[in-house]
Amino acid sequence: MSIGNSPEDERPFEDVSSEEAPSIGHVLRQARIAAGMTVDDVSTATRIRIAIVHAIEADDFTPCGGDVYARGHIRTLARAVRLDPAPLIARFDASHGGRPAPTPAAPLFEAERIRPERRGPNWTAAMVAAIVAVIGFVGFTAFKGGGESDGKDQIASGTTPAPSASPTPVKPKNDKPTTDIQPAPSDDAIAAAPQDKVTVRVSATNGRSWISAKDHNGRLLFDDLLKKGQSKTFQDSSKINLVLGDAGAIDLWVNGKKLDNDFKPGAVERLTYTKGDPQAG
Secondary structure, rough: OOOOOOOOHHHOEEEEEEOOOOOHHHHHHHHHHOOOHHHHHHHHOOOOOOOOHHHHHOOOOOOHOOOHHHHHHHHHHHHHHHOOOHHHHHHHHHHHHHOOOOOHHHHHHHOOOOOOOOOOHHHHHHHHHHHHHHHHHHHHHHHHHHHHHHHHHHHHHOOOOOOOOOOOOOOOOOOOOOOOOOOOOOOHHOOOOOOOEEEEEEOOOOOOEEEEEEOOOOOOEEEEEOOOOEEEEEEEEEEEEEOOHHHHHHEEOOEEEOOOOOOOOOOOOEEEEEEEOOOOO
């Protein structure tokens, strides 16, 4: 059978017993045929390979590369054929051990934030102040000694010495602030990430989208729906791997720079970013 066959040429599945709900692949295939779309049409609209579309319609999720990617494919295919993806995702989770609990993003990056450095006493300023004080004391003593000598000479010659003006005490200058307290870094400071790390900020600007993020060790950082207006920031020492369920709804900042992308609504994108200038891996 040709991969690009028309919906009317495909034979419908056999009748399913009323006691057993139709499978995920069966539901997607019937919805595609009802929408008048071929496998080629669905593959073009979703950017999911034709072989994977055939496999999912046959309830074989192995080519997806894992449960996380399978959920994203099911969601994307359901939207393409005008189905609500939530019941299909729930059925998939029920038959594949349930949805894994996402790793909280905020505690993960708490350690990555730039904290103010604690400083010890400013010994340099203290030494300068001490030296200035010593010089001032020596100068004052010499001035006072000279004044007393001049007074004795004036008394011996029968004149009254004029009162000397008291020296003005020298105050050491300290232009540095008295405290080293700095404000806690904001999310924008994280987005401007240090050069020795890779930082990716994901913002659901144009709508909601399912997001999956992993670090360079393959550890899952986030796997959940990002609602419109919400943002997440991910940071790693070398690499961030992203899967965007609806890339057209997402704006990206990589290492503090906003990316100009042309993602289409409903498209699934797999991206990898590393340290340095923002560039998809």
